Amino acid sequence: MKRNILLHPDPRLKKHADPVADLSDELRSLADDMLATMYEAPGIGLAAPQVGVLQRLVVMDCVKGENEKPRPLVMFNPEIISVSDETNVYEEGCLSIPEQFADVTRPAEVEVRWIDRDGTEHKEAFDGLWATCVQREIDHLDGKLFIDYLKPLKRQMITRKMVKYKRELARA
Template sequence: MLKTILIHPDPRLKKLCAPVPDLSDRLRDLAQDMLETMYDAPGIGLAAPQVGVLERLIVMDCAKEDDPQPVVMFNPEVLAASDALNTYEEGCLSIPEQFAEVTRPAEVRIGWIDETGTPREKDFDGLWATCVQHEIDHLNGKLFIDHLGAMRRQMITRKSAKLKRERARG
């Protein structure tokens, strides 16, 4: 079932999310709904707070459309990050139509629990590394614009607030 994606500014997007204590059918269903919502948007990542759920859950898929590779992560955490950096132009489903270059570690090792409850670890690089760090930021109440200077962040926030008002009017 498609979920409504919250648009910045929304106070729920700035909250620290609680760890998932154990996997329930509710959370597994939420993960599938989030994947469906992400693909529909379309996007390559989505974090639970973006659909109003303040729990540590992200989904992502940076593969080509004809070869989907969905990843569901409960309680993801960065275990290690490279000194080497990458800069990508990032966007966000919660900040539509706004993009900015963000610099992050080029490679990261992530630990998480998958949908079956199995602890996992994997190294990510390239777009996957950028995406997983962007989504984990959401779980910590941080948006990609928080990596920008104050002027640029305020400009994007004003544009997003205007878009949000226009959408609310219908």
């Protein structure tokens, strides 16, 4: 089932998500809904707070090639356990901040630990777009948006555009 994605500014996007204590069928169903929502948007990552659920859950799939096999990842309680000194700059966007993009500098490589939908712990190193995406989604779990990395003026400009966008949506 497709979920509604919260749009910035929304106070729920700034809240810290709670750890998942027990994997339930309800949480697995939420993960499936989030993947469907992410693919339909279309996007490459989605965090539970973006659909109004304050739990530490992210989904992502950075496979972009038409002939490549999708690689959907469901991560409960993801945590970054190491980062590279080397950084990358990517033009980032967010499903909660549609049509707004900005360059953000992040570690080029990260190692992440998480629990999958079956309760199995995983540890994997990510680089490139995958590293950027997983860092951005984990930021969502901590109430942080990509615009929080920008200078105040740019951040305020995007927020004003989003307020206007939400007003126009409400009128439609």
